[in-house]
Amino acid sequence: xxxxxxxxxxxxxxxxxxxxxxxxxxxxxxxxxxxxxxxxxxxxxxxxxxxxxxxxxxxxxxxxxxxxxxxxxxxxxxxxxxxxxxxxxxxxxxxxxxxxxxxxxxxxxxxxxxxxxxxxxxxxxxxxxxxxxxxxxxxxxxxxxxxxxxxxxxxxxxxxxxxxxxxxxxxxxxxxxxxxxxxxxxxxxxxxxxxxxxxxxxxxxxxxxxxxxxxxxxxxxxxxxxxxxxxxxxxxxxxxxxxxxxxxxxxxxxxxxxxxxxxxxxxxxxxxxxxxxxxxxxx
Amino acid sequence: xxxxxxxxxxxxxxxxxxxxxxxxxxxxxxxxxxxxxxxxxxxxxxxxxxxxxxxxxxxxxxxxxxxxxxxxxxxxxxxxxxxxxxxxxxxxxxxxxxxxxxxxxxxxxxxxxxxxxxxxxxxxxxxxxxxxxxxxxxxxxxxxxxxxxxxxxxxxxxxxxxxxxxxxxxxxxxxxxxxxxxxxxxxxxxxxxxxxxxxxxxxxxxxxxxxxxxxxxxxxxxxxxxxxxxxxxxxxxxxxxxxxxxxxxxxxxxxxxxxxxxxxxxxxxxxxxxxxxxxxxxxxxxxxxxxxxxxxxxxxxxxxxxxx
Numbered sequence: 001x002x003x004x005x006x007x008x009x010x011x012x013x014x015x016x017x018x019x020x021x022x023x024x025x026x027x028x029x030x031x032x033x034x035x036x037x038x039x040x041x042x043x044x045x046x047x048x049x050x051x052x053x054x055x056x057x058x059x060x061x062x063x064x065x066x067x068x069x070x071x072x073x074x075x076x077x078x079x080x081x082x083x084x085x086x087x088x089x090x091x092x093x094x095x096x097x098x099x100x101x102x103x104x105x106x107x108x109x110x111x112x113x114x115x116x117x118x119x120x121x122x123x124x125x126x127x128x129x130x131x132x133x134x135x136x137x138x139x140x141x142x143x144x145x146x147x148x149x150x151x152x153x154x155x156x157x158x159x160x161x162x163x164x165x166x167x168x169x170x171x172x173x174x175x176x177x178x179x180x181x182x183x184x185x186x187x188x189x190x191x192x193x194x195x196x197x198x199x200x201x202x203x204x205x206x207x208x209x210x211x212x213x214x215x216x217x218x219x220x221x222x223x224x225x226x227x228x229x230x231x232x233x234x235x236x237x238x239x240x241x242x243x244x245x246x247x248x249x250x251x252x253x254x255x256x257x258x259x260x261x262x263x264x265x266x267x268x269x270x271x272x273x274x275x276x277x278x279x280x281x282x283x
Numbered sequence: 284x285x286x287x288x289x290x291x292x293x294x295x296x297x298x299x300x301x302x303x304x305x306x307x308x309x310x311x312x313x314x315x316x317x318x319x320x321x322x323x324x325x326x327x328x329x330x331x332x333x334x335x336x337x338x339x340x341x342x343x344x345x346x347x348x349x350x351x352x353x354x355x356x357x358x359x360x361x362x363x364x365x366x367x368x369x370x371x372x373x374x375x376x377x378x379x380x381x382x383x384x385x386x387x388x389x390x391x392x393x394x395x396x397x398x399x400x401x402x403x404x405x406x407x408x409x410x411x412x413x414x415x416x417x418x419x420x421x422x423x424x425x426x427x428x429x430x431x432x433x434x435x436x437x438x439x440x441x442x443x444x445x446x447x448x449x450x451x452x453x454x455x456x457x458x459x460x461x462x463x464x465x466x467x468x469x470x471x472x473x474x475x476x477x478x479x480x481x482x483x484x485x486x487x488x489x490x491x492x493x494x495x496x497x498x499x500x501x502x503x504x505x506x507x508x509x510x511x512x513x514x515x516x517x518x519x520x521x522x523x524x525x526x527x528x529x530x531x532x533x534x535x536x537x538x539x540x541x542x543x544x545x546x547x548x549x550x551x552x553x554x555x556x557x558x559x560x561x562x563x564x565x566x567x568x569x570x571x572x573x574x575x576x577x578x579x580x581x582x583x584x585x586x587x588x589x590x591x
Contacts, residue, residue: 017391017402020384023465024406027420030431034423043429053431090320098317107310115582117317120325122519122578124526126547127571128325130554130564131332135324154324157317186304215413217529218547222555233415237533248423255416266411270404273411277470278477281515 031259034252035063042249063249064257067240072228073254076235081261083145083231084213087152092206094153095160096198100190102161103168104176114165121158125218128154133222147223148231152216156209163208163279167201168194200272201279207269208276214262232258336565342558353565363566366537366544370570373460373545374524380464381520382513385471390501392472393479403473410469418533421462425449425534452542455535459543463530467523471516478512479505511588518581525577526570546570 034042036059067073101107102114132151141147171194179189195202220234227239236254240247266273336353340346357363392403409417424431425448436442449455482505490500528547531537537544537552544552546569554563 013391013394013396016387017396020388020391020406021402024409024469027417027424027465028408028412030424031417031420034420053434094317094320097313101310101313105306105310105313107307110310113314113318117321118582119578120321122522122574122581123325123329124522124570124574126526126528126550127567127574128328128332130550130560130567131328131335132324133555134331134335134560135328150320151324153320157320161317186306186309211411217413217415217532218551221532233413233529236419237415246423248426251419252423255419258416259412262411262413263408266407267404270400270407273407274473274477277407277410278474281474281512281519 028259031252031256034248035256036060037249038062039249063253066247067250067253067257070250071235071239071254073232073235073257075228076230076232077258077261079145079229080214080231080233080258083148083152084210086145087149087156087213088206088209090149091153091156091160091209092202094157095162095164095205096195096202098157098161099164100168100194103165104173104190104194117158117161120154121162123154125155125216129218129222132219136223142223143225143229145229148216148219151219151223152213156212159212159280160205160209163205163276164198164201166279167198171197200275203269204272204276204279207265207273208280210265211262211273332564332568335561336568338561340561342560346561349561353562354569356562357566357569362541362544363549363569365542366546366549367569369456369543370525370545373456373463373527374521377460377463377467377524378517378520380460381467381471382517384464385468385516386475386513388468388472389475389479390505392476403476407469407473409466414466414529415533417466418462418530421458421465422449422534425458449535450539452539455539455543459531459534462534463524463527466530467520471520474512474516475509478509482508514584515581518577521577522574525573 033054033056037056038058038060039062041056041058098117102110102117136142136147136151141150175193175197176189179193180186184192215233216231217233220231221237224230224234227235230238232254236251236258240251240254337348337350338346339349339352388406392399392406396402423429427445427448427450430445430448432448433442433445436446447454448458486504486508487500490504495503526547527545528551531543531545531548532551535543537548541549546566550563550567553559553566557563
């Protein structure tokens with residue numbers, strides 16, 4: 001190994017890494033500190049002598065209480081969760097089946113179909129939101145969770161298909177061939193032999209898809225209108241700002257509570273998430 | 284009992300087995316759900332978007348065919364031109380910063396140190412947390428009256444008056460670039476880190492025995508091997524940054540005085556907030572040639588890799 005001098009290690013490693021950590025995490029710390037700071041301290045001039053911006057001596061839960069009293073925040077959490085779970089489930093099933101077909105079966109147009117699914121993967125929601133809003137209205141899905149459950153798969157299915165296709169390609173073909181020789185049908189071999197082996201891949205795709213749907217904003221903003229139907233990001237934007245007035249304490253409390261579920265899911269499955277993330281671009 | 288139960292299965296199975304063992308039929312069956320959803324919610328809206336952009340449709344008015352009028356009108360609109368220029372500016376700088384910082388962070392995380400796992404996991408947080416929610420924290424940090432950044436710079440003696448973070452158009456666009464970089468950098472870092480981990484350490488050993496310093500080792504050993512994954516990550520990031528909506532919507536709302544709009548936020552303002560569906564659809568379709576070009580490069584590149 002290359003031997004380094006001590007000062008060099010500080011300059012080229014510890015100091016930059018510390019700066020990266022502070023820069024990455026400071027906004028979250030700021031979210032937390034704002035959420036528990038009383039209003040009187042929050043709106044104090046930045047030149048005031050008594051200002052202690054980086055901590056507070058009077059932590060309060062008032063903003064959380066206001067948030068729960070004034071808005072239907074638990075309802076938003078539930079909506080976000082429900083929509084994320086169902087759309088992830090639909091996308092996983094579709095992606096699993098399509099990924100298997102593209103990775104393993106020979107049929108005409110396989111290449112073209114694979115390419116077009118890849119291309120849809122790269123279509124951003126902001127290209128299509130105006131016509132989609134019209135279609136949702138035509139289908140009478142406006143202001144229902146189904147508007148999102150059916151549209152989120154448009155960006156989740158290509159991702160799941162892509163990821164599962166890559167995963168299936170790493171599973172040796174011989175496993176299926178053995179099962180087929182033992183008398184299993186093609187379908188049976190797929191369901192009983194290949195899918196169980198692919199569980200880590202399914203989990204990666206599922207975790208990643210879940211965080212993507214939790215994060216989605218523009219469709220939720222346009223397709224939902226009544227306050228109790230909203231998801232967390234949209235609810236926070238539309239109900240906690242009145243005209244030009246930002247309720248910063250409640251906003252940060254809402255941002256914090258809305259981030260915790262997805263951060264928890266992530267922290268339990270970090271490795272799977274990272275596999276999903278790196279697999280999402282590899283293929 | 285057993286005989287009675289197995290009889291209907293014995294009748295049904297041959298047909299189903301034959302059906303599912305036909306490779307083409309099985310493929311069609313497996314692909315049907317995915318293709319159906321993508322056709323109804325991507326291909327159909329795309330065709331409809333093109334039709335809308337050629338019509339004078341607005342909310343409550345079915346409209347009629349107007350040719351390229353919407354596109355010409357957008358092109359003559361100074362706000363649209365600003366938004367179009369902003370989109371390129373924003374994408375270019377944010378991608379450069381994300382790549383440079385992400386590469387740096389990946390190289391740092393590729394070393395051995397205590398607490399590596401937890402540091403790596405926490406570095407991804409900006410990418411996990413919903414963008415809208417974390418952008419609110421940034422907006423509060425950039426607040427004109429109560430900005431903690433102004434306080435910090437003032438106390439350390441670097442400034443005497445407040446910096447106009449979000450109240451000046453140029454400043455606001457740079458602030459958006461900073462927030463986008465903060466959010467997207469971990470994605471670069473973690474995917475590049477995965478690429479770095481596949482590089483054989485013997486190569487570095489050999490290069491340093493030959494007298495290459497750290498920079499030359501990076502430039503002549505690491506970078507060439509990392510290039511394929513870098514290109515793919517950059518393509519993904521460019522597409523997402525170019526079509527960004529939520530960050531600007533929350534951070535500046537396109538203001539002050541419409542100076543920080545991106546194509547997507549302006550399309551929203553015209554198409555949804557003002558209800559001019561035709562014009563809005565035309566504006567968002569201005570993104571299409573650029574996205575098409577990027578995807579085309581990506582496909583060509585993938586083909587070349589497969590061919591090699």
